[in-house]
Amino acid sequence: MKTLIRQGTIVTAQEEFVGDILVEDEKITAIGQNLSAEADQVVDATGLYVLPGGVDQHVHFSFTYKTARVRGFETSNAAVVGGTTTVIEFVNQEPGKGIAESIKHYEQQEVLGTAMADYSFHGIVFEATDAVFEEIPSLPEAGIPTLKLFMAYKGFPYHCDDEAIFRALKASKGTGVTIMVHAENADVIDVLQKECLSRGQTEPYYHAVSRPPFVEVEATQRAINLAILAEAPLYVVHVSAKEAMEAIRDANTKGYPIYGETCPHYLTLDTENLAKPDFEGAKYVCSPALRSEEHREALWQAVNKGWLNAVSSDHCGFDWKEQKHLGFGDFTSIPNGAPGLENRLGVLWTQGVETGKITRSKLVDLFATTPARVNGIDHCKGHIGLGYDADLVLYNPNHHSKISWQTSLQGVDFNTYEGMEQIGRPEKVFLRGKLVVDEGKYIGEKGQGKFISGKPFGLSYQGV
Ligand code: URP
Ligand code: ZN
Ligand code: ZN
Secondary structure (H helix, E strand, C coil): CEEEEEEEEEECCCCEEEEEEEEECCEEEEEECCCCCCCCEEEECCCCEEEECEEEEEEECCCEECCEECCCHHHCHHHHHCCEEEEEEEEECCCCCCHHHHHHHHHHHHHCCCCCCEEEEEEECCCCCHHHHHHHHHHHHHCCCEEEEECCCCCCCCECCHHHHHHHHHHHCCCCCEEEEECCCHHHHHHHHHHHHHCCCCCCHHHHHCCCHHHHHHHHHHHHHHHHHHCCCEEECCCCCHHHHHHHHHHHHCCCCEEEEECHHHHHCCHHHHHCCCCHHHHHCCCCCCCCHHHHHHHHHHHHHCCCCEECCCEECCCCCCCHHHHCCCHHHCCCCECCCCCHHHHHHHHHHCCCCCCHHHHHHHHHHHHHHHCCCCCCCCCCCCCCECCEEEEEEEEEEECCHHHCCCCCCCCCCCCCEEEEEEEEEEECCEEEEECCEECCCCCCCCECCCCCCCCCCCCC
């Protein structure tokens, strides 16, 4: 099957130019001007931007918070309709099982036959045992070069202390495995939460009060110090505070392989959302908490300068009526996390490109190219180039819409960006050469997604 995509403006992380792309079966086989190949179908992309399919390196299709569990891979078509063709899911370590074994089991039970986007995985440490640390060097053999530990969430089964973080970092040294951390000081949050509750401060807004920026800054700085001590790379997920970003930037500037990402909600939304009446504020309960304009502006500067190198959704499909309401009367029981898988490209384009905060090439870098590299899947994903998977988004910049949960495929009863104007949309999306979105509508099949094996050394220890 040959598809010729003609006269689109092709955007990569380095450049943009008008040209043609030839796709043969699943791969890009030619890029150029006026390609004359015989094709089974010709797509006129005049006036459209052709972007590489997005790589969302921070997705939760299996996260649990107390008794609540997010929507799973049956909603992964939301990624595709939003221009993300590869998702990287954080998989829970199962009791008594190793990391790779837990991931294999999860894939067999919940992903195979269901996934509608291509996918890769990160492990999550639940049981910080010798066996887990001993397993770390062999994770790349299973195509898993990344492992996350939660410094936050005291009392939850996935909380890890400094000993676990440090041992994981030490075990990863020289192996090509990247340790990722959710950096917030769990003990301080616990004290502040209890103080709020004892004063009768139970509403969603107190989620932010009990998680001020410095609980994130302190933990980020600590994780950086532990990584430097262990001589290992570190990736800090969902950075939201200016000073946490600056700590990462400064360590990186000194030559340490310390990196981080942020998320669309930290770039565009405000703490004040948590104060919305009638428990609406619960929709914005995610960790770290939403911040103020000062932090948002610093984050835009950071993504523009490359101080944070990716923008990920941190998608969590908890619904509001049932699941967020588990925390009615006690904000600490509101499931943490916000949906956003479908909106990453639209929000970045509208709030970033259209406002002049970032260029289209920078968007591609943050949305696809660098996350592919960080996770070792850049041999086939995240770029428009010869031999790459034909994951292509034809973005129509002239379409105007309003974001709404009612038109979303995320499968939850609210949208984090409800009512936000969106400029442009993915008009067509190809997943490995197959048309899966047409005229902005998902037309793919259940189970079409395939596992993409990650290679080690996405972050290498250069020069230190
Ligand atoms: O609030 C959040 N971010 N929930 C998802 C789990 C995590 O902490 O990444
Ligand atoms: Zn987290
Ligand atoms: Zn997360």
